[in-house]
Amino acid sequence: MISVRKTALAAATALSTLTLALSAQAQETIKVGILHSLSGTMAISETTLKDVMLMLIEEQNKKGGLLGKQLEAVVVDPASDWPLFAEKARELISGNGVDVVFGCWTSVSRKSVLPVFEELNSILFYPVQYEGEESQRNVFYTGAAPNQQAIPAVDYLMNEEGVERWVLAGTDYVYPRTTNKILEAYLQAKGVAPEDIMINYTPFGHADWQTIVSDIKAFGSAGKKTAVVSTINGDANVPFYKELGNQGVAATDIPVVAFSVGEEELAGLDTAPLEGHLAAWNYFQSVEADVNAEFIEAWKTFAGAERVTNDPMEAHYIGFNMWLKAVEAAGTTDADAVIDSLIGVTVPNLSGGYSAMMPNHHITKPVLIGEIMDDGQFSIVYETPGLVPGDAWSDFLPDSKDLISDWRKPMECGNFNVATGKCGGKGS
């Protein structure tokens, strides 16, 4: 009886010590918020980003954490519901007290959280290629701006494949519409006649592509080399490519260059009929670099052997390392200090070079063009000679060509109009 009581007492003591230790440790962690949809339509893309963040945080903790403290991931699920992103962001910052948030995929979800980050003065890293036309003090854009993806891709097709006629096909929302507006202005500036540009929008999740593919075929048989620039998003890509393959539109006849199709999206597809169609990104899994091989291996051990890596994952890799470096430099996780010290931080990217955070809160990246191969990976056929700095405000749109962004002191302005010399233009 006594021995039982003793054991119970010992157990209780042990338990309470453990709890104390745990709570002591909990006080000393730095919290990192992860704001990616784990359910709903965007779960397909965003779940992977949540996983990669967990992996990066785990690795950093093995290396000893940050500022002598362990990092702690706080994961919430905004469920592909745009207003819910704002609520969850508020919950992360005020409720859980996170020091930085990595999250969002669609532009509308980013727009929905912007006021929250501004009001509570926190930091958001946004990892996805987007339409530009924005620069916000609390947001760091590690994905590509249009000049880091769309424009080099069009240049490649024009110069290397001699394309003269263009189909701009996209899903009907803000990213394709803005990108296509920029591309249309760019192509016309390059001397492409308006009748050689066809613009087509489809609803989200469009599944019946028969008419559009046959329209593209007809548009492409006008005696000029034709290409499709696709900003078709998410799930609609699979039936689109299936229809292309079935109707026999080969990449040698009409190449399709996509800005939203990566390794992850190709995973649900038989890629043999798509060989030679293109994608433009700043990173491909097939990039030959030691740092990339290490990253892929770590990822496969963490998430499973059949998993692939993609461009937004690299963006989080870069963003996370930039944040670590900036916090170390500032010696604190205080938002104002970190925001100031982030500018100019340079970290290795996965294609073997270095990416730097610029004063406009965008980063420098190489631009790669890849052709789809039969194994669902990309064969890199072109790489820009140097790094391309992200341009927040497009030079090809009339109402943004005079705007620049510089968050360094003394300017500290996201939309400075060089024509009028005043801060505040579009987007203010």
Place this chain on the structure above:
Amino acid sequence: MPLLRILALAVTLALGALAAERASADEAQVSAAIQKFATADGFSGVEATIQELGAIGDPLAVRALRALGENELKVTPDGAVVIEGADALLDPVTGETVAEKGPRLERIRIKNSIRSMIDETISALTLRAADPVVRMSAADTIFAAADPEQLEPVQAALAAEQDPDVRRRLEQAVAAIQLASSDDPEIIRASIEVISQRGDQAALGVLLGYRNQATGEMADAADEGIEAIETRLAMWQAGQNIWYGISLGSVLFLAAIGLAITFGVMGVINMAHGEMVMLGAYTTFVVQETIRNSFPWLFDWSLLIALPLAFLVAGFVGLIMERGIIRHLYGRPLETLLATWGVSLILQQAVRTIFGPNNREVGNPSWMSGAFELGEMSITWSRLWIVCFALFVFVALLFAINRSSLGLQMRAVTQNRRMASAMGIRTPWVDALTFALGSGIAGIAGVALSQIDNVSPNLGRGYIIDSFMVVVFGGVGNLWGTLVGGLTLGVANKFLEPYAGAVLGKILILVFIILFIQRRPRGLFALKGRAVE
């Protein structure tokens, strides 16, 4: 005389030996050129080697070029160029086995412009191939490329050609080249004539290309040719729209037919209907995965195996749903709607947890891949089979409802539940089985849809609204209504799409249905009598 004969024999022999020697010399030359792929420096090196093979002009190079285009030309670790066959390494010239399949083969990288170059080089080399189909495709590639350097070889091939079909293609290829390179108005006029008689989209492309740089009389001649082709194509275009409409309609019909039973016949607003379709699609995925891993030779049968399984899986889930939830909610449509909406979310998240959020690859069996040409229409096999399948499902269902005893009981219960019950029919079980039947049908629709759409947890979401639209439009409680409704909406959508665009087209259809329902609240085929109340 004998002397002469001996002389003749000697000459023949000498000539023969000479020819043999030349052949082997060519073979050595081709072989040496192919070997250069191993050391080719980047894309430009590969291009130069292809050009060299084209310049040698020996059809022996075709095997290696084909392999290069199909990514099967590889470099072994010791620097030899080989073709990677199914289970051995083959010589790139003779196609004989040279070695066992080893690891670490390096692929020779190509890109689109090189692929086109390969196609054109192969065409030039196969103009005299034995198989008329190969010659014809060679002529067509040259027609599209219209490279002036090919004029002489094509004309030579034309002079030697016997097959009338291939002759016509070669004549068209000559015309396309001459149109691109000649200045003689007579030749150009004749070329335009030949090309416009061809009358397809490729011909239109060539003429439009010429029209862009033509002036004066020649431009008029080209315009005439273009107009002739366009008139002809416009007719086919209409035919194509009807076909696309029918195929979209049959997809809508398949998605909606299960709902026509659960909603139409039983009056249950089942928001989880789309998820039954999704379960069917995932069943197909699981079946295909099992076949891929264990019985690869069965792959072409995978869909036929998946059909009954999908019916059972979705039907079983439907049965559980009816017994567990819906039967407690009969006569309370709002609660049913909310409860089934909840079930749909649960099913989606369950699938997401089990299979992951990513799309799953469901392959097309060989008999469902590709397309065939009917005049100027290209009809894809997958769509054609889906149309046939939809009709089959319709007939089978019609038969089941009108002729089977379950069908009889189902109709009896729908028309007058109390009377049916008084006649000894166990109405609760009939309800359960009817709901299971509707769900099962949705499951087999999922098998068909897995061929043309994403297999992802969101698959069902995309179809639920369309399905309700079809059922409401066609008339609640009537299978014929669903068929006609689905096809009408499909065809109308496809005729609107080219003019209004996909987004506006969909909106217009919705507006049309709203107006239609205003005038005929019961849909196209309204049930009459007491049952409706």
